[in-house]
Amino acid sequence: MIQLPCPWCGPRNVTEFSHEGEPATRPDPGTATPEQWRGYLYFRRNARGWTEETWYHSAGCRRFFRLRRDTVSNTALPAGERAEGSA
C-alpha cells in the first residue's frame, strides 16, 4: 500500500488523494510568449526518482499540499524533507 503524508491528516492511503502533478507557475496572460504557454500547459519534467508535486486530499480534508515522492519506489515525504541519500 502506498501512503502519503497529508500535513493535516497524517499518513493516509494514496486512494484518498488526487494527483495534481508537478507544480507549474501560470505565466502572465498579458505578456506570455507561445513557448511559455506551451511549457505551462503541456511540458513536465516527468522525473524518474525524487520529485516535488501537488496532491489534493479529495476523500479527506480536501486541501491541497506539496510533497516529495520517489516515482520509482513511491516513497513519499513531506515537502522539504530529504530522504537519506536522495538528491
Next chain:
Amino acid sequence: MVIGNGSTNGQSRKNGNRRRNGKPSKYSAFSLLRHGLSQGADWPRAWREHPIRASYDVVIIGGGVHGLATAYYLAKNHGITNVAVLDKGYLGGGGSGRNTAILRSNYLTPEGVRFYDRSMQLYEHLAADLNFNVMFSRRGHLTLAHNDSSLRTMRWRAEVNKQQGVDSDVIDPNEIAKLVPYLETSPNTRYPILGALYHPPGGIIRHDAVVWGYARGADANGVHLHQNTEVTGIDVADGRVTGVRTRRGRIATGAVVNCTAGWSTIISDMAGVSMPVTTSPLQAAVTEPVRPFLDTVVVSGTLHVYVSQTDRGELVFGASVDPFTSYSMRGSLEFVEGLAGHVLELMPALSKMRLLRQWAGLCDMTPDYSPIMGPTEVDGFYVDVGWGTYGFKAGPVSGEAMAECVATKRTPEIIAAFPLSRFDAGELVGEKGAAAVGH
C-alpha cells in the same frame, strides 16, 4: 513449440553455438515435421548475437514492437541494414509484453482512424510477411455505452469510421446480448448498457509473437539486436546527433530513433529534447483458463475495464492508467478490488473465477492521447513516443512510417498530424474519447 530467443541460456549450448550465427531457416510445415522427428534438438536460434560495431547508420533505442518494426522496415523497405536495436533488458520486456494485445482501428479523429487502420492492414498479412505465426484472431470488438454521452461519442466514432472505410456501427442491447451471452444486459443494473460501438475487424493477437517475428525478420535482413545494452547518454554536437553511449561502450551514429515508450522522456532528455509526456503505470490481470465462451473483445469506458479471452482460455483484463505518475511496475490491491467489482458488474457469472496474476506496464501519456512521431529540433534525433495506452496496435504502421521518415528524411503523410511541433501550434489531435477507458 520451442522458439529460440537468442538469449545466452545454457541449454542446447552445443547446437546454439553452432547455429547462432547461421542464417535462421524458414519455418514451414516441412521444417516443423523434420525438427519434430529429431525432437526439436536442432531448432536454429530465431535471431543471432553479434559484437557491437563502433558505428551504425541508425541506432534504435528500445527493443519492443516499435523499435523492432522500425528496424525491420528500414532494412526491408529501404535497404538500410547497418542498424542496431538497443534494449536495456530483453526484447519485448516493456510495453510490448505487458499490453492486453487488443487490435482495432475505430478511433475518433480521421487522422487516427487512417493511421490505426493501416496498422490493421499490416497486421492482417504479418504472419505471412514475417514467416511467423502471430496468432491474429479477428473476433470483433465491442465498446459499451452506459450513458447518453457515451452513446453520442459511439455514434460520432461510427460515422468517422465509416467515412474512412472502417467497419464500425452502433448496435442495441438485444444485438449485444446475442454476441455476448454472458453479459449482464438487463436495464436494472447500476450502469445499464444502452448500446455499443461494434467493430467487427477488431481482435487480439499474440503480442510476444509479434515481437519475436519482427526481431527474427530484422535479424535475417542484417540488423543487429543488442539486449542488455542500456543507453546512458546521447552525444549531440552543433545540433546534430553524433553518437550513443551505452553500458557496453560508445557507438558513433548520425541517426537515433527513440522507441522507449514509458522511459521516453529519460532518453529524450539525454539529447536535450523536452517532451510533453508523463509516465503512468497501467495494470492488467489474467484469470485461470476456462472453456471458450467469450468471442469478442468487450470494453467499458464507464467501468474502466476491457475483457478478452485468449486462445488458451484465460480471460485478460485491462484497465485505465493508475491515477498518478510513476515508474513503478508493482501491482496494487486497490486495482484488483476495483477491477473485480467492475468485471462482475458486466459478467456476474464470473464470480467464481480466480485471478492467476497481475502486472503493470508503463505508459507515456501525451496531453491529447495521440503519439509524437518524427524528427525533433536535434538533427538526427527522431522520436516515436507518446504511445500511452494504445501503442501495441500501432506497432507495424509506426515501424513502417518511422523507417520511411529516417530513410527519406521526410515525414510521411500518414504521421503528418503527430509531430512534436503540434504543441507549439496548438494543433492537438484529441483522441481521448477513443483511446482511453478512464475519462
